[in-house]
Amino acid sequence: MSTTSKPLRxxxxxxxxxxxxxxPRRGHESTLEIIELGEQLGFDSAWLRHRHLQYGISSPVAVLAAASQRTSRIELGTAVIPLGWENPLRLAEDLATVDLLSGGRVNPGVSVGPPMHYDRVKQALYPDTAETEDFSFERVRRLLDFVRGERASDFSGMEGFEVFSDRVQPHSPGLGKRMWYGGGSLRSARWAGENGMNFLTSSVVKAEGNEEGGGEEAVVDFAEVQLSHVRAFRAAHADGGEARVSQGLVVIPTDGATSEQRAKYEAYVAKRLPRTVAPQGPARLLFAPDLVGTSAEIAERLHEHVAFREIDEVAFALPFTFDHADYVQILTDIATNLGPQLGWRPAV
Structure with a gap:
């Protein structure tokens, strides 16, 4: 069996x-309990997705604030906050505040683009500016500037009895180096590198740059496409090969699962498998197959994954629709079986 070039860090x-x-409170409490468990198991980081007008976390920064007071070591991230829903200046204030409360453990991941179903929500979200909002990389650049301490106002000093700052307050000095961009294309990978961000690459990429042949029968390999993004990011980043990349595949180890859980997991993976066969939709999105099986089986498949061999950080994605007990089993197996087989050692 081939091995990774370096152990999972x-x-x-x-x-x-x-x-x-x-x-809804029970669901949010479950998430906080899972983060607490992650810290107990030695995970290095816990990340939250972001969902608007759905039954998932709509305010990950608020949830991370709560998690920061129930944990002491584990890093807390977002993967990702869609900036089309956010005011960069206000978000910078929230992120810095939670980062300070956590003791410098926040890793904000963001992305750009119009909000999902924008035509249906724009009048509620931006009733006066819907047609002029800028959803380009410039929105990320504004956030980066505010987080890194660039001026947000042309005034500072005393006004009456109050003191004003010309930059976002509070300022968390280390936060600027812990900003991540969640991207699935060569363009976004290069932009993140050029702007000194870290790079989150997930189980979804745009099918580009790796096709054998042509036309409808062209073969597109997910791992090779993802590898091209990782290398493009590092080539554009000042830190080169040391620039941070985190991979987010879906893995479901079954070492400690019951027979009922294994059947549920296998049915979940089988239902999602057809979308991985070929690029989907006009954007030609390519999905990675979910990895289900024993930790030894998953480790072998990861060692064969050319993009995985290029990185030493991961944030494995938990399946969306499972129960609390399932997540406990999956996380426990990842920490006690899969992680060590990938060269990882629990944090203490």
């Missing part, structure tokens, strides 16, 4: 934080 997980509309 950082192991994290990603959750969507689903909840029942009739009892």
């Amino acid at each position: 950082k192991l994290g997980f990603l959750t969507i934080g689903l909840f029942d509309e009739a009892d």
